[in-house]
Amino acid sequence: MLEYFLRRLAGTVPVLLAVSLFVFAFVHLLPGDPARMVAGPEASLEQVERTRAELWLDQPIWSQYVRYLDQMAHFELGRSIKTHEPVSKLIGERFMPTLWLTVWSMVWAVFAGVGLGVLSGVRRGGWEDRAAMIFAISGISFPSFWLGLMMIDLFSVRLGWLPTGGYGSWQHFVMPAFTLGSAVAAVMARFTRSAYVEVAAEDYVRTARSKGVTERAVIWTHTVRNALIPVITLTGLQFGFLLGGAIVVETVFAWPGLGRLLIDSVSFRDYPVIQAEILLFALEFVLINLIVDLLYGMVNPEIRLK
Amino acid sequence: MSATTIGTAAIRTPFGEFWRRFRTKRMALFSLGLIVVLVLAAALAPWIAPYDQATPDYDALLEGPTWAHLAGTDTYGRDIFSRMIWGGQVSLTVGFLSVVLGCVVGVSLGIISGFFGGWLDGLMMRIMDVMLAFPGILPAIAVVAILGPGIVNVIYAIALSAVPVFARLVRGTTLALKQTLYVQASRSIGVSRTKLMFVHILPGTMPAVIVYASLRMGTSILTAAALSFIGLGAQPPSPEWGAMLSDGRSYLGVADHVTIFPGMAILITVLAFNLLGDGLRDALDQKLRT
Numbered sequence: 001m002l003e004y005f006l007r008r009l010a011g012t013v014p015v016l017l018a019v020s021l022f023v024f025a026f027v028h029l030l031p032g033d034p035a036r037m038v039a040g041p042e043a044s045l046e047q048v049e050r051t052r053a054e055l056w057l058d059q060p061i062w063s064q065y066v067r068y069l070d071q072m073a074h075f076e077l078g079r080s081i082k083t084h085e086p087v088s089k090l091i092g093e094r095f096m097p098t099l100w101l102t103v104w105s106m107v108w109a110v111f112a113g114v115g116l117g118v119l120s121g122v123r124r125g126g127w128e129d130r131a132a133m134i135f136a137i138s139g140i141s142f143p144s145f146w147l148g149l150m151m152i153d154l155f156s157v158r159l160g161w162l163p164t165g166g167y168g169s170w171q172h173f174v175m176p177a178f179t180l181g182s183a184v185a186a187v188m189a190r191f192t193r194s195a196y197v198e199v200a201a202e203d204y205v206r207t208a209r210s211k212g213v214t215e216r217a218v219i220w221t222h223t224v225r226n227a228l229i230p231v232i233t234l235t236g237l238q239f240g241f242l243l244g245g246a247i248v249v250e251t252v253f254a255w256p257g258l259g260r261l262l263i264d265s266v267s268f269r270d271y272p273v274i275q276a277e278i279l280l281f282a283l284e285f286v287l288i289n290l291i292v293d294l295l296y297g298m299v300n301p302e303i304r305l306k
Numbered sequence: 307m308s309a310t311t312i313g314t315a316a317i318r319t320p321f322g323e324f325w326r327r328f329r330t331k332r333m334a335l336f337s338l339g340l341i342v343v344l345v346l347a348a349a350l351a352p353w354i355a356p357y358d359q360a361t362p363d364y365d366a367l368l369e370g371p372t373w374a375h376l377a378g379t380d381t382y383g384r385d386i387f388s389r390m391i392w393g394g395q396v397s398l399t400v401g402f403l404s405v406v407l408g409c410v411v412g413v414s415l416g417i418i419s420g421f422f423g424g425w426l427d428g429l430m431m432r433i434m435d436v437m438l439a440f441p442g443i444l445p446a447i448a449v450v451a452i453l454g455p456g457i458v459n460v461i462y463a464i465a466l467s468a469v470p471v472f473a474r475l476v477r478g479t480t481l482a483l484k485q486t487l488y489v490q491a492s493r494s495i496g497v498s499r500t501k502l503m504f505v506h507i508l509p510g511t512m513p514a515v516i517v518y519a520s521l522r523m524g525t526s527i528l529t530a531a532a533l534s535f536i537g538l539g540a541q542p543p544s545p546e547w548g549a550m551l552s553d554g555r556s557y558l559g560v561a562d563h564v565t566i567f568p569g570m571a572i573l574i575t576v577l578a579f580n581l582l583g584d585g586l587r588d589a590l591d592q593k594l595r596t
């Protein structure tokens with residue numbers, strides 16, 4: 001197990017290096033002079049040159065990259081062009097709201113998705129199956145931003161039950177978490193169903209049934225437990241999907257999270273913030289994939305040997 | 307049962323075989339019909355749209371649906387139904403071009419990777435793994451952040467995120483097809499490598515590619531609409547569905563129709579492509595069935 005873990009950990013190094021190269025190259029890919037962008041449009045030529053020296057932009061490119069890696073290792077992310085605040089502070093403020101939003105979305109999506117998937121599998125061909133699968137195909141086709149706006153229209157504007165947006169009490173979480181999680185719940189339901197159907201056709205399930213195991217035990221102990229193994233991987237992958245989806249949902253509900261910070265930065269070309277955010281998202285994805293691999297290795301010993 | 311029937315059954319073409327299975331999928335057939343209608347409506351927009359999509363009418367601001375304006379009017383008094391028809395051009399074109407671009411690049415990389423194997427395959431698949439590590443809308447936002455907002459950049463961005471999906475898929479099929487008797491036989495009689503890849507192997511990868519392309523159309527249209535909604539895609543006054551919907555945000559509870567109708571257009575279109583993809587998967591490839 002330890003060897004498997006170390007191998008997986010080593011596997012993340014090239015990914016992180018590739019991403020850091022991309023994020024580093026980002027400044028040079030942008031149209032225009034980065035020193036001019038940081039110094040501002042009114043800065044004199046001397047000021048621009050001074051900024052260039054400060055940012056090491058006059059140094060050879062490899063030395064810039066090494067310095068960049070060194071800074072990242074010390075969490076020195078620079079300052080925002082727009083507000084002149086340290087980027088680490090901006091991101092620090094926005095991190096928790098996004099984390100909680102994705103976590104709660106994931107919690108309801110997993111329970112609803114797996115529940116519906118199992119129900120569908122057990123009652124294959126019945127009306128429950130059909131209803132659940134109609135929900136699932138609609139869930140992946142629904143534009144999340146539209147769903148969010150329709151909910152605001154109904155529950156906030158017309159009924160006045162929930163706040164239209166913002167961050168604070170549990171009421172603020174209901175609509176954003178539902179909106180963000182619905183597509184994931186749909187994907188989970190479809191996937192769980194097909195995993196269930198596949199396992200239900202296995203010989204050992206038939207054996208269990210034929211030796212007189214109760215139907216309840218056949219479903220939960222023999223089928224669902226085995227069907228959930230691939231679902232773990234999917235959950236991890238969907239977490240990454242949620243982080244992306246959060247960007248859109250945060251815009252709908254005026255959520256003070258990383259997603260809205262990213263959109264604002266892209267519109268303003270606040271590249272130190274964009275760089276830091278892309279790197280952060282990359283780190284999160286890599287971390288999630290690592291955790292999923294480890295969980296998978298734990299539940300399925302076969303994987304460790306590959 | 308006469309001998310002739312058995313005879314025709316035996317020489318059924320691959321397309322005939324596919325059609326025989328596909329035509330039993332009612333939802334998929336209905337979706338295909340719907341897509342044809344949507345494409346025709348978008349293509350014929352200049353002739354069938356009841357109003358000009360860009361002309362303001364300051365006497366009819368934010369009017370609800372009536373017989374004169376089937377989906378009501380927006381903040382400038384423009385007819386929303388006409389704008390939805392025109393918007394279909396934008397959404398369907400963006401979806402189609404990004405899928406075709408991503409598909410051509412991805413399929414080529416996948417075939418080359420699977421066919422040659424070795425270090426080239428290893429390197430390419432590692433790169434694809436890195437790209438696949440970023441799912442959803444995020445890579446598209448990163449690309450738009452570099453290239454700048456706008457609908458053309460959105461096409462590149464969405465195409466890029468489709469490349470690894472097709473590359474992985476086609477690489478897998480190529481590895482399997484490389485071992486088949488007919489490819490081995492062609493190789494032994496000295497057929498060139500290019501011909502082997504693109505004449506003998508490529509057609510075999512198509513069923514899976516077609517299924518994914520259809521599902522990907524839905525995803526791409528949804529992503530493009532989301533990017534326009536958050537202000538990074540099509541810019542006003544473009545009648546793009548996501549951008550139109552974004553306009554309605556300030557009028558929830560006052561003029562809901564500005565938000566409701568463009569959203570329905572997105573939902574129906576994406577749903578149609580997803581249902582078509584599901585039907586194609588069932589009809590084309592038993593192994594892909596989930």
